[in-house]
Amino acid sequence: AQSVTQLGSHVSVSEGALVLLRCNYSSSVPPYLFWYVQYPNQGLQLLLKYTTGATLVKGINGFEAEFKKSETSFHLTKPSAHMSDAAEYFCAVSGYAGGTSYGKLTFGQGTILTVHP
Amino acid sequence: SQTIHQWPATLVQPVGSPLSLECTVEGTSNPNLYWYRQAAGRGLQLLFYSVGIGQISSEVPQNLSASRPQDRQFILSSKKLLLSDSGFYLCAWSRSGSTGELFFGEGSRLTVL
Numbered sequence: 001a002q003s004v005t006q007l008g009s010h011v012s013v014s015e016g017a018l019v020l021l022r023c024n025y026s027s028s029v030p031p032y033l034f035w036y037v038q039y040p041n042q043g044l045q046l047l048l049k050y051t052t053g054a055t056l057v058k059g060i061n062g063f064e065a066e067f068k069k070s071e072t073s074f075h076l077t078k079p080s081a082h083m084s085d086a087a088e089y090f091c092a093v094s095g096y097a098g099g100t101s102y103g104k105l106t107f108g109q110g111t112i113l114t115v116h117p
Numbered sequence: 118s119q120t121i122h123q124w125p126a127t128l129v130q131p132v133g134s135p136l137s138l139e140c141t142v143e144g145t146s147n148p149n150l151y152w153y154r155q156a157a158g159r160g161l162q163l164l165f166y167s168v169g170i171g172q173i174s175s176e177v178p179q180n181l182s183a184s185r186p187q188d189r190q191f192i193l194s195s196k197k198l199l200l201s202d203s204g205f206y207l208c209a210w211s212r213s214g215s216t217g218e219l220f221f222g223e224g225s226r227l228t229v230l
Contacts, residue, residue, distance in 0.1 A: 032216040043207055043221035044161075051216050090161065094217030104151075105217050109160040 002027045002093045006108035014116050019063075019078040021111050023091030026072065033074040034092040034105065035065055044090060050074065061085070086115045119144035123208040123222035130229055136181075136195040138225050140208030143189065148210040150191040151219065152183055155205040167191060168213070203229045 007022040025031055032051050036044040048059025055067040061084075065076045074091060091108040123140040130136060142148050152164040163176045165183035173183050180199050184192045191208060208222040 032218075034218065036221075041205070041224065041226065043224050044209075044219070045221070046218065049216070049218060092219075104163065104166060105219055107161045 002031070002095060002106045004091050004093050004106055004108035006091050006111050008111055009109065010112045010114065012114040012116065013081045015083055016080050019081045019085065019113065021076040021089050021113065023074045023076065023108060024072055025074060025091070025093045027093055027095050029095035032094045033067060035059065035063070035076050036090045036092065038088045038090065047076070081115045083115050083117065086113055088112045119220065121208060121210055121220055121222045123225055125225060126223065127226045128228070130198050130227065132200060132229055133197045136193070136198050136202070136227070138193040138206055140191045140222055141189055142210045145189070145210070145212065147188060147213055149213055150185060151209040152191065152193050153207040153209065155207065156203070165193070198229045200229050203227055
Protein backbone atom coordinates (compact mmCIF):
# COMPACT_ATOMS: atom_id res chain seq x y z
CA ALA A 1 0.00 0.00 0.00
CA GLN A 2 1.15 3.52 -0.74
CA SER A 3 0.23 6.97 0.49
CA VAL A 4 1.33 10.56 0.01
CA THR A 5 1.13 13.47 2.42
CA GLN A 6 1.64 17.00 1.20
CA LEU A 7 2.32 19.31 4.10
CA GLY A 8 0.43 22.56 3.66
CA SER A 9 -2.61 22.86 1.43
CA HIS A 10 -1.67 26.48 0.70
CA VAL A 11 1.78 28.03 0.36
CA SER A 12 2.35 31.72 -0.30
CA VAL A 13 5.66 33.25 -1.39
CA SER A 14 6.88 36.53 -2.79
CA GLU A 15 8.14 36.78 -6.33
CA GLY A 16 11.85 35.94 -6.34
CA ALA A 17 11.69 33.98 -3.09
CA LEU A 18 12.46 30.29 -2.62
CA VAL A 19 9.63 27.86 -3.30
CA LEU A 20 9.48 24.76 -1.09
CA LEU A 21 6.58 22.33 -1.37
CA ARG A 22 6.76 19.36 0.95
CA CYS A 23 5.88 15.78 0.14
CA ASN A 24 6.27 12.66 2.27
CA TYR A 25 5.37 9.21 1.04
CA SER A 26 4.80 5.73 2.36
CA SER A 27 5.49 2.71 0.18
CA SER A 28 6.06 -1.00 0.76
CA VAL A 29 8.14 -1.25 -2.44
CA PRO A 30 10.84 1.03 -3.87
CA PRO A 31 8.87 4.09 -4.94
CA TYR A 32 8.60 5.98 -8.15
CA LEU A 33 7.83 9.60 -7.33
CA PHE A 34 6.27 12.36 -9.37
CA TRP A 35 5.37 16.02 -9.15
CA TYR A 36 2.57 17.39 -11.31
CA VAL A 37 1.37 20.97 -11.79
CA GLN A 38 -2.19 22.02 -12.57
CA TYR A 39 -3.22 25.46 -13.76
CA PRO A 40 -6.89 26.49 -13.33
CA ASN A 41 -9.32 24.49 -15.46
CA GLN A 42 -6.54 22.48 -17.07
CA GLY A 43 -5.25 18.95 -16.83
CA LEU A 44 -2.18 17.93 -14.86
CA GLN A 45 1.26 18.35 -16.40
CA LEU A 46 4.32 16.39 -15.30
CA LEU A 47 7.00 18.59 -13.70
CA LEU A 48 9.53 15.90 -12.86
CA LYS A 49 9.89 12.30 -11.79
CA TYR A 50 12.22 10.02 -9.85
CA THR A 51 12.47 6.36 -10.82
CA THR A 52 16.03 5.18 -10.16
CA GLY A 53 19.53 6.66 -10.19
CA ALA A 54 20.37 10.22 -9.22
CA THR A 55 18.32 11.34 -6.25
CA LEU A 56 18.30 15.00 -7.26
CA VAL A 57 15.91 15.36 -10.16
CA LYS A 58 15.56 18.43 -12.33
CA GLY A 59 12.34 19.24 -14.10
CA ILE A 60 10.71 21.87 -16.24
CA ASN A 61 10.36 25.55 -15.36
CA GLY A 62 13.40 25.52 -13.03
CA PHE A 63 11.93 23.09 -10.49
CA GLU A 64 13.84 20.29 -8.86
CA ALA A 65 13.20 17.67 -6.19
CA GLU A 66 15.38 15.42 -4.09
CA PHE A 67 14.50 11.86 -3.16
CA LYS A 68 15.52 11.17 0.44
CA LYS A 69 14.86 7.56 1.30
CA SER A 70 15.79 7.92 4.96
CA GLU A 71 13.26 10.70 5.36
CA THR A 72 10.70 9.23 2.93
CA SER A 73 10.50 12.65 1.35
CA PHE A 74 10.43 14.15 -2.13
CA HIS A 75 10.21 17.90 -1.60
CA LEU A 76 9.86 20.23 -4.58
CA THR A 77 11.96 23.40 -4.75
CA LYS A 78 12.62 26.35 -7.00
CA PRO A 79 15.23 28.98 -6.10
CA SER A 80 13.27 31.99 -7.31
CA ALA A 81 9.49 32.09 -7.67
CA HIS A 82 7.84 33.65 -10.68
CA MET A 83 4.28 34.87 -10.96
CA SER A 84 3.63 32.19 -13.58
CA ASP A 85 4.40 29.48 -10.96
CA ALA A 86 1.06 30.15 -9.25
CA ALA A 87 -0.84 26.87 -9.59
CA GLU A 88 -1.73 23.70 -7.71
CA TYR A 89 0.97 21.09 -7.27
CA PHE A 90 0.45 17.39 -6.71
CA CYS A 91 2.94 14.83 -5.45
CA ALA A 92 2.34 11.21 -6.43
CA VAL A 93 3.85 7.76 -5.82
CA SER A 94 3.75 4.41 -7.57
CA GLY A 95 5.89 1.32 -7.37
CA TYR A 96 6.79 -1.97 -8.96
CA ALA A 97 4.08 -4.51 -8.28
CA GLY A 98 5.57 -7.65 -9.83
CA GLY A 99 5.95 -9.06 -13.35
CA THR A 100 5.30 -6.25 -15.81
CA SER A 101 2.92 -4.51 -13.45
CA TYR A 102 3.41 -1.16 -11.81
CA GLY A 103 1.06 0.25 -9.27
CA LYS A 104 -1.37 3.02 -10.08
CA LEU A 105 -0.34 6.48 -9.00
CA THR A 106 -1.45 7.58 -5.55
CA PHE A 107 -1.77 11.35 -5.31
CA GLY A 108 -1.43 13.74 -2.42
CA GLN A 109 -4.17 16.25 -1.71
CA GLY A 110 -2.37 19.04 -3.53
CA THR A 111 -0.73 22.31 -2.52
CA ILE A 112 -1.92 25.61 -3.94
CA LEU A 113 1.01 27.95 -4.53
CA THR A 114 0.33 31.69 -4.50
CA VAL A 115 3.03 34.10 -5.66
CA HIS A 116 2.82 37.72 -4.53
CA PRO A 117 4.44 40.56 -6.48
CA SER B 118 3.94 11.69 -30.45
CA GLN B 119 1.08 10.73 -28.19
CA THR B 120 -1.91 12.96 -27.54
CA ILE B 121 -5.02 12.70 -25.42
CA HIS B 122 -8.26 14.54 -25.97
CA GLN B 123 -11.44 14.64 -23.95
CA TRP B 124 -14.74 16.37 -24.55
CA PRO B 125 -16.83 18.27 -23.96
CA ALA B 126 -14.72 20.80 -22.07
CA THR B 127 -17.71 22.25 -20.24
CA LEU B 128 -21.11 20.78 -19.54
CA VAL B 129 -24.12 22.04 -17.57
CA GLN B 130 -26.76 19.40 -16.99
CA PRO B 131 -29.98 19.17 -14.93
CA VAL B 132 -30.34 16.63 -12.17
CA GLY B 133 -31.61 13.33 -13.53
CA SER B 134 -30.25 13.81 -17.03
CA PRO B 135 -27.75 11.41 -18.67
CA LEU B 136 -24.03 12.02 -19.08
CA SER B 137 -21.43 10.99 -21.59
CA LEU B 138 -17.82 12.18 -21.48
CA GLU B 139 -15.46 10.85 -24.09
CA CYS B 140 -11.70 10.48 -24.16
CA THR B 141 -9.42 9.30 -26.94
CA VAL B 142 -5.68 8.67 -27.07
CA GLU B 143 -3.61 8.84 -30.23
CA GLY B 144 -0.12 7.71 -31.06
CA THR B 145 0.07 4.67 -28.82
CA SER B 146 -1.51 1.24 -28.54
CA ASN B 147 -2.91 -0.74 -25.61
CA PRO B 148 -2.66 2.12 -23.12
CA ASN B 149 -3.96 1.91 -19.58
CA LEU B 150 -6.81 4.42 -19.29
CA TYR B 151 -8.16 6.27 -16.26
CA TRP B 152 -10.99 8.55 -15.20
CA TYR B 153 -10.39 10.88 -12.25
CA ARG B 154 -12.65 13.41 -10.60
CA GLN B 155 -11.70 16.59 -8.77
CA ALA B 156 -14.29 18.05 -6.46
CA ALA B 157 -13.54 21.33 -4.73
CA GLY B 158 -11.04 20.79 -1.92
CA ARG B 159 -11.00 17.00 -2.31
CA GLY B 160 -7.95 16.33 -4.45
CA LEU B 161 -7.91 13.71 -7.19
CA GLN B 162 -10.22 10.73 -6.89
CA LEU B 163 -9.65 7.73 -9.16
CA LEU B 164 -13.02 6.58 -10.50
CA PHE B 165 -12.21 3.90 -13.08
CA TYR B 166 -9.25 2.39 -14.83
CA SER B 167 -8.90 0.00 -17.74
CA VAL B 168 -6.05 -2.20 -18.92
CA GLY B 169 -7.78 -3.32 -22.13
CA ILE B 170 -10.91 -3.30 -24.26
CA GLY B 171 -13.95 -4.18 -22.18
CA GLN B 172 -11.87 -4.41 -18.97
CA ILE B 173 -13.04 -1.84 -16.44
CA SER B 174 -12.20 -1.61 -12.76
CA SER B 175 -14.18 0.65 -10.48
CA GLU B 176 -12.42 2.23 -7.54
CA VAL B 177 -15.43 3.62 -5.71
CA PRO B 178 -19.15 2.84 -5.73
CA GLN B 179 -21.02 5.64 -7.42
CA ASN B 180 -23.60 6.81 -9.86
CA LEU B 181 -21.20 6.60 -12.80
CA SER B 182 -20.03 3.90 -15.18
CA ALA B 183 -17.23 3.58 -17.70
CA SER B 184 -16.75 1.72 -20.94
CA ARG B 185 -13.88 1.05 -23.32
CA PRO B 186 -15.36 0.10 -26.68
CA GLN B 187 -12.07 0.53 -28.56
CA ASP B 188 -8.42 0.29 -27.58
CA ARG B 189 -7.89 4.04 -27.33
CA GLN B 190 -11.38 5.22 -26.39
CA PHE B 191 -12.68 5.60 -22.86
CA ILE B 192 -16.19 6.81 -22.03
CA LEU B 193 -17.63 7.97 -18.71
CA SER B 194 -21.40 7.76 -18.40
CA SER B 195 -24.34 8.19 -16.10
CA LYS B 196 -28.01 7.39 -16.62
CA LYS B 197 -29.22 9.95 -14.09
CA LEU B 198 -26.97 12.70 -12.77
CA LEU B 199 -26.96 13.77 -9.13
CA LEU B 200 -25.92 17.14 -7.74
CA SER B 201 -22.93 15.42 -6.16
CA ASP B 202 -21.64 14.43 -9.61
CA SER B 203 -20.55 18.01 -10.25
CA GLY B 204 -16.80 18.39 -10.59
CA PHE B 205 -13.83 18.46 -12.89
CA TYR B 206 -13.29 15.16 -14.70
CA LEU B 207 -9.90 14.16 -16.01
CA CYS B 208 -9.02 11.38 -18.39
CA ALA B 209 -5.47 10.03 -18.33
CA TRP B 210 -3.39 7.28 -19.87
CA SER B 211 -0.21 5.41 -19.04
CA ARG B 212 1.96 2.94 -20.92
CA SER B 213 1.50 -0.70 -20.03
CA GLY B 214 4.43 -1.84 -17.93
CA SER B 215 5.69 1.72 -17.34
CA THR B 216 6.47 3.38 -14.03
CA GLY B 217 2.86 4.44 -13.71
CA GLU B 218 3.50 7.92 -15.11
CA LEU B 219 0.20 9.43 -16.19
CA PHE B 220 -0.54 11.74 -19.12
CA PHE B 221 -3.65 13.82 -18.61
CA GLY B 222 -6.29 15.29 -20.89
CA GLU B 223 -7.51 18.85 -20.68
CA GLY B 224 -10.39 18.07 -18.34
CA SER B 225 -14.19 18.40 -18.49
CA ARG B 226 -16.05 20.71 -16.12
CA LEU B 227 -19.47 19.26 -15.22
CA THR B 228 -22.03 21.33 -13.35
CA VAL B 229 -25.23 19.60 -12.31
CA LEU B 230 -28.09 21.97 -11.44
